[in-house]
Amino acid sequence: xxxxxxxxxxxxxxxxxxxxxxxxxxxxxxxFAISDDPVFIVRQFxxxxxxSPRRIGSVINLAIPFTICGLSMCFMYAVNRFNLVPxxxxxxxxxxxxxxxxxxxxxxxxxxxxPLLFLVAALTGIVMAFIPAIMERKFNANVVVVSxxxxxxxxxxxxxxxxxxxxxxxxxFIGSLELPENAQMxxxxxGVQEKEGFLAVLKSFRVQSGLIIAIFCVIIVAIVFYKxxxxxxxxxxxxxxxxxxxxxxxxxxxxxxxxxxGGGVAGIAGATEMxxxxxxxxxxATTQHxxxxxxxxxxxxxxxxxxxxxxxxxxxxxxxxxxxxxSGDIPKEFITVIQGIIILLIAAxxxxxxxxxxxIFKAAEKEEAERKQKxxxxxxx
Amino acid sequence: xxxxxxxxxxxxxxxxNGFIANRDVNLVVQRNEIHxxxxxxxxxxxxxxxxxxxxxxxxxxxxxxDGKEEKIANPLDAIHKGVGMVHQxxxxxxxxxxxxxxxxxxxxVKNGLYxxxxxxxxxxxxADKYNFKIDARAKVADLSVGQMQKVxxxxxxxxxxxxxxxxxxxxxxxxxxxxxxxEQLFILRDDxxxxxxxxxxxxxxxHICGRVTVLRHGACMGSxxxxxxxxxxxxxxxxxxxxxxxIEKEDPTLGTPVVSIRDLVKINSxxxxxxxxxxxxxxxxxxxxxxxxxxxxxxxxxxxxxxxxSFASGEALLNxxxxxxxxxxxxxxxxxxxxxxxxxxxxxxxxxSIKMNIVADRFAKKEFKKGLFMDAKKIDKLVDxxxxxxxxxxxxxxxxVRMLSGGNIQKVVVAREFTSxxxxxxxxxxxxxxxxxxxxxxxxxxxxxxxxxxxxxxxxSADLNEVLECSDRLLVMRKGKIAAAFPKANxxxxxxxGEYMLGVREMTGAEMEGLL
Numbered sequence: 001x002x003x004x005x006x007x008x009x010x011x012x013x014x015x016x017x018x019x020x021x022x023x024x025x026x027x028x029x030x031x032f033a034i035s036d037d038p039v040f041i042v043r044q045f046x047x048x049x050x051x052s053p054r055r056i057g058s059v060i061n062l063a064i065p066f067t068i069c070g071l072s073m074c075f076m077y078a079v080n081r082f083n084l085v086p087x088x089x090x091x092x093x094x095x096x097x098x099x100x101x102x103x104x105x106x107x108x109x110x111x112x113x114x115p116l117l118f119l120v121a122a123l124t125g126i127v128m129a130f131i132p133a134i135m136e137r138k139f140n141a142n143v144v145v146v147s148x149x150x151x152x153x154x155x156x157x158x159x160x161x162x163x164x165x166x167x168x169x170x171x172x173f174i175g176s177l178e179l180p181e182n183a184q185m186x187x188x189x190x191g192v193q194e195k196e197g198f199l200a201v202l203k204s205f206r207v208q209s210g211l212i213i214a215i216f217c218v219i220i221v222a223i224v225f226y227k228x229x230x231x232x233x234x235x236x237x238x239x240x241x242x243x244x245x246x247x248x249x250x251x252x253x254x255x256x257x258x259x260x261x262g263g264g265v266a267g268i269a270g271a272t273e274m275x276x277x278x279x280x281x282x283x284x285a286t287t288q289h290x291x292x293x294x295x296x297x298x299x300x301x302x303x304x305x306x307x308x309x310x311x312x313x314x315x316x317x318x319x320x321x322x323x324x325x326x327s328g329d330i331p332k333e334f335i336t337v338i339q340g341i342i343i344l345l346i347a348a349x350x351x352x353x354x355x356x357x358x359x360i361f362k363a364a365e366k367e368e369a370e371r372k373q374k375x376x377x378x379x380x381x
Numbered sequence: 382x383x384x385x386x387x388x389x390x391x392x393x394x395x396x397x398n399g400f401i402a403n404r405d406v407n408l409v410v411q412r413n414e415i416h417x418x419x420x421x422x423x424x425x426x427x428x429x430x431x432x433x434x435x436x437x438x439x440x441x442x443x444x445x446x447d448g449k450e451e452k453i454a455n456p457l458d459a460i461h462k463g464v465g466m467v468h469q470x471x472x473x474x475x476x477x478x479x480x481x482x483x484x485x486x487x488x489x490v491k492n493g494l495y496x497x498x499x500x501x502x503x504x505x506x507x508a509d510k511y512n513f514k515i516d517a518r519a520k521v522a523d524l525s526v527g528q529m530q531k532v533x534x535x536x537x538x539x540x541x542x543x544x545x546x547x548x549x550x551x552x553x554x555x556x557x558x559x560x561x562x563x564e565q566l567f568i569l570r571d572d573x574x575x576x577x578x579x580x581x582x583x584x585x586x587x588h589i590c591g592r593v594t595v596l597r598h599g600a601c602m603g604s605x606x607x608x609x610x611x612x613x614x615x616x617x618x619x620x621x622x623x624x625x626x627x628i629e630k631e632d633p634t635l636g637t638p639v640v641s642i643r644d645l646v647k648i649n650s651x652x653x654x655x656x657x658x659x660x661x662x663x664x665x666x667x668x669x670x671x672x673x674x675x676x677x678x679x680x681x682x683x684x685x686x687x688x689x690x691s692f693a694s695g696e697a698l699l700n701x702x703x704x705x706x707x708x709x710x711x712x713x714x715x716x717x718x719x720x721x722x723x724x725x726x727x728x729x730x731x732x733x734s735i736k737m738n739i740v741a742d743r744f745a746k747k748e749f750k751k752g753l754f755m756d757a758k759k760i761d762k763l764v765d766x767x768x769x770x771x772x773x774x775x776x777x778x779x780x781x782v783r784m785l786s787g788g789n790i791q792k793v794v795v796a797r798e799f800t801s802x803x804x805x806x807x808x809x810x811x812x813x814x815x816x817x818x819x820x821x822x823x824x825x826x827x828x829x830x831x832x833x834x835x836x837x838x839x840x841x842s843a844d845l846n847e848v849l850e851c852s853d854r855l856l857v858m859r860k861g862k863i864a865a866a867f868p869k870a871n872x873x874x875x876x877x878x879g880e881y882m883l884g885v886r887e888m889t890g891a892e893m894e895g896l897l
Contacts, residue, residue, distance in 0.1 A: 005781070005784055223754070227754045227755055227757070228753060228754055228755060229744055229745045229749075229750065229755055232737060232744055232755065233745065235733065235737075236730055236737065239730040239732050239733050240729070240730035240731070240732075240733075242726050242727050243726065243727055243728065243729060243730045244730070245689060245709060245727075246687065246689060246709065246721055246727040246728070247709070247741045247742040247797075248708070248710035248712075248713045248714075248742060249710070249745075250708070353397075356397075360395075360397055361440055364395050364401065368401065368404075
């Protein structure tokens with residue numbers, strides 16, 4: 001590695017750590033002011049998510065949709081098109097798989113039913129992502145604006161489908177009919193009978209089987225990004241569209257295709273969450289998972305292989321907030337503020353860039369001095 | 382006379398990628414002076430001025446204005462301290478009037494509302510004072526380029542600028558407009574405004590500047606009185622053509638025409654014919670050089686031939702097939718390779734690895750695939766070979782290109798374009814702003830490939846040395862047309878070439894017969 005490259009990598013790590021330390025320090029200071037037992041609260045926030053198998057399981061369960069949504073956003077982010085429709089797709093695809101499975105009932109066996117449902121979800125995502133993408137391509141509409149507006153439309157569309165086409169009138173709250181059994185994905189290790197031993201511990205985590213899908217998706221997407229020509233094209237187009245054009249790639253076509261694929265992945269995210277965690281579709285508004293996905297993609301620097309880490313981190317601080325909320329005297333909103341600070345400091349690329357530039361400057365200066373010395377030595381000789 | 386307005390002392394600027402743009406530069410400007418700041422592209426003129434205008438912060442060095450040391454934090458601060466800048470690309474609001482543009486930021490107010498009449502009066506007053514023939518009520522969108530520039534100057538003057546930076550102001554002007562601008566600059570000068578005139582047009586600098594400071598590769602080559610200099614000695618300072626480049630080459634054995642251009646016309650968005658009925662051939666085995674002052678249609682010609690830009694009429698054939706309406710991919714597949722003028726924009730993706738940049742034009746081809754995936758081994762082997770062949774100094778093929786020096790970045794570009802298997806090379810400014818060693822390697826490779834591999838090459842370059850030495854046939858472009866053609870480039874003198882480039886002389890069609 002060159003000097004500059006080394007400095008950049010080191011500073012990246014230092015920056016993240018300093019960001020964390022500052023965020024927790026700020027939190028601690030405020031907590032001392034407003035809480036009766038600040039140390040307890042901080043310990044709960046930091047260690048709470050690890051305090052029981054159930055909570056560890058919750059972190060993992062929450063990280064699953066974050067991961068798949070993060071992958072979806074990686075596609076948008078890689079080609080620099082902030083198509084935010086995954087937020088809506090997550091809800092609509094959950095709605096669509098519920099609708100299809102309710103209509104089909106138990107007619108199909110699970111091994112056929114589940115792939116069919118995931119296909120429906122992916123298609124839902126592709127169709128929805130197509131709308132802002134084509135609007136931008138044909139009419140030069142701003143993809144961010146179109147996708148945000150589309151999210152509102154999708155939210156109401158999904159609610160309408162639920163209320164008018166699959167509402168369960170026998171329950172006292174608003175929700176769809178129950179998913180047929182062959183469409184529900186069991187929790188991992190739920191079949192384990194032993195009360196003790198390794199498997200029993202795994203069972204106690206209560207992790208949804210979406211974990212397998214998430215891992216599968218990470219591997220596939222990472223391969224697409226780094227091992228296929230489409231992934232290479234996508235990254236080239238995202239980094240420098242003019243250069244991509246000059247070497248004969250169609251920047252427009254490639255970023256269009258990337259958005260569609262991203263939409264498809266978001267569809268899979270919604271279906272995974274729905275079939276793995278719920279028995280009915282009950283959402284009446286979009287769920288923020290899409291936006292969280294963007295956050296994860298930013299934290300992971302649009303590298304699919306790092307997405308699970310970003311997702312786990314986000315899930316960890318979310319669960320920490322829940323723990324504090326239920327066990328301490330601090331309102332959940334306060335924890336949201338701390339989350340905000342942490343994410344802000346980590347995502348802010350220019351944070352501490354002054355220090356980085358100074359280090360690079362010093363290194364360049366040193367090289368320059370060496371160069372001069374050499375020159376002088378040469379002229380002397 | 383020694384009334385010093387500005388002193389920039391020992392200025393050093395290192396960009397965050399480690400690139401040293403200015404090294405120990407000194408610049409002193411007097412009152413009542415038009416001070417030339419000259420140097421090749423990439424010599425560091427613009428960087429130096431950006432620091433004066435608060436757009437960049439120097440790493441080292443001091444800036445004194447009127448003898449007082451100043452830290453200039455941002456452009457607003459610079460304006461406050463009496464520095465005004467007229468950018469090469471105008472920063473105007475086309476839908477507003479001249480007066481509104483000029484008073485932007487210091488709007489006159491009456492009863493809490495914008496006082497348009499006062500703005501017009503103020504603007505007109507200052508315009509008349511300096512003999513600017515401009516209507517303060519006119520909409521900027523309706524003005525000519527020359528008039529827009531005046532609005533820019535007015536913007537600086539109304540805010541009390543006593544140092545006016547003009548960044549290549551004549552690049553966009555017609556000769557008449559240029560003359561007019563000069564007269565106004567003289568009025569400004571006599572009125573106590575110091576003008577820093579950035580240019581690489583030597584005759585203009587000699588004509589209007591009292592003193593001139595020369596930059597070369599980021600370093601200061603000193604300041605001189607223009608009356609002590611000739612254009613020749615100034616150009617020597619700028620370009621440092623002490624080492625005259627010589628490339629040994631035999632006469633080309635000409636093959637069939639690879640590229641045929643007939644009556645090519647390209648019209649830009651302002652309706653101007655930027656390429657105006659161009660016709661010439663490039664044959665296999667020869668290097669055709671195009672010389673000319675920048676902005677005479679060379680860039681547009683490259684855009685047309687590379688497929689990045691369209692053309693209005695005429696015909697361009699590559700290996701017998703028309704390129705009209707074809708995509709870059711299709712033209713590349715017909716046999717075109719392209720070294721782009723600005724390597725950071727069209728030549729590389731800075732954040733991507735050396736490896737990806739080298740194979741960017743071909744990784745999607747079948748030969749680099751293994752089933753669904755990329756054939757990583759084959760690509761690695763190829764890239765390692767090219768890094769060795771082209772002597773790219775790097776730590777690994779996975780290092781991002783932006784961390785390399787300019788010369789090594791250009792080596793990445795040529796490693797790709799020289800090996801693409803094309804029989805037509807479109808080389809635009811192939812050695813701009815890079816070290817001598819790399820430049821020589823690139824030039825020699827171009828000539829060698831023409832001789833040994835029957836490559837047809839179109840070399841578009843602002844570096845006279847380069848076009849004169851590398852080319853076989855030499856064409857001069859002026860105002861979108863061929864102004865002159867010479868059968869043997871290395872027998873043309875720079876003086877003669879300069880006269881054709883600047884329009885002092887022009888060849889007739891009969892003189893160029895058989896040379897196109």
